[in-house]
Amino acid sequence: MYSFINKMNFYSCLTHEEKAAIQGCVDSKHYFAKGQTLARAGEKPDRINIVTEGWACRFKSAHDGTDQAISFILPGDQCEDISPIQCSLDHGIRALSDIRITRVDRQKLLSQLTPGSGLTNGLAWASIVDKSIMGEWLLNVTRRPAVMRLAHLLCELFTRSVIIGRTEDNSMYFPLTQVALSEALGLSPVHLNRSLQLLRRRKLVSLSRKTLTILDWQQLAEFADFDNNYLHISGKPPVSLRLAS
Amino acid sequence: MYSFINKMNFYSCLTHEEKAAIQGCVDSKHYFAKGQTLARAGEKPDRINIVTEGWACRFKSAHDGTDQAISFILPGDQCEDISPIQCSLDHGIRALSDIRITRVDRQKLLSQLTPGSGLTNGLAWASIVDKSIMGEWLLNVTRRPAVMRLAHLLCELFTRSVIIGRTEDNSMYFPLTQVALSEALGLSPVHLNRSLQLLRRRKLVSLSRKTLTILDWQQLAEFADFDNNYLHISGKPPVSLRLAS
């Protein structure tokens, strides 16, 4: 739960009371193994599930049975919208690694959403960033060639990991298989593999044993045409500093 | 302004007082010609601009100078997020037809966002739908071949037009040029043209003089693998009925 509060606190600024109040909404904790489905399209969940450890993804299934990932859920992210409106999911959610989840009482949490509260602002931020990311993915997938597309996604995921404090130097935990990456990027697994090899050959990244290391951030970001504006992190000194190095 | 209130009222349910209060936030009205830029990436607008007549699009520019549309703005839609958080735009906005805009005072409007108010709920709905549409676009663009992709977008735009009451029988106002369509679908204008011709030859749609006519909704929707679930309109009888016909 620390991960969620930390994220809210990053975007907004929570008082001690607010943090405690959020803690008070916790209902239960759960564990899911890699590959398990956390939610299916059409469901109408009445709890909020927050991923506290591990990665998941939202995905939609196409006419031909293939899946497209529409976003990644990292520690601190919720599976459901936290909104007064409750509507059925239009996509599924799947664990991409073993994950830990904290379930929260929806009504209790909603009651914290008074105008101006830290939680209200934090969630508003998070929502804007989510939308921005989807816009950037749209651009990524339609306008950038495969290698660049992959490089861009790696930049994004590294930056997001920095934000939630899950990097160590230039390395990060990276549980995605090549198939999962290809489903996010709209590429075939085969071609994704070839693109990844190009990045490795250029000594921009190294990726093995679930660890991604950025070998040359400047070069990688430039190559990917990566501009972190869309993540709306400007004015968050700790992160800016980390990324400048 | 009617278009915006009507949209909020469609998703939520506004009292007379609420409608009047929204009207009270109106600041000024403006006109923009087709092709004009309403906003640029990086700007931090402090007014809310609501399109009341005509179409616009949000777009992002790629490394090679081409643009990708990331969503369409129809009458009743706002250009800016209505959120306590104010952050800079990560995309531009361009008029796709001559458009009319009503400018609204941000602070006044925000003061209407009390928990449980019709506006709060309406905006929450709208936000969820916006996000859903982007997810569907992601799927559309990565997983569906060109003709199907186009068919799907036409289904979406027709459905959205029904929602805002801008259709007449099976026809609707449709100001998009083929270039604009191709920018939304991630296709080249040439290929878009060919795809459109296929749909015409199959007698699924007709499109000329800014009027789109759906010749066979059943067939078109089936062909496009269109499932309007993602627009979250179930339980809105007037629309369901219109679309069933």
Next chain:
DNA sequence: CGGGTAATTGACCCGGGTCAACAGCAGTGG
């Protein structure tokens, strides 16, 4: 009737998909 925008057509090409085989490696049970 002229000029500019939007649509259409043909010829050619390439990024990335598909299919199929194989290698590496982790976990499992004997």
Next chain:
DNA sequence: CCACTGCTGTTGACCCGGGTCAATTACCCG
């Protein structure tokens, strides 16, 4: 400790949907 099994990653050969370039042809409006 090893053999088995299934997942993940890698490679090669071949193919096609959709891109590009370039030239016309409508269409719209003053």
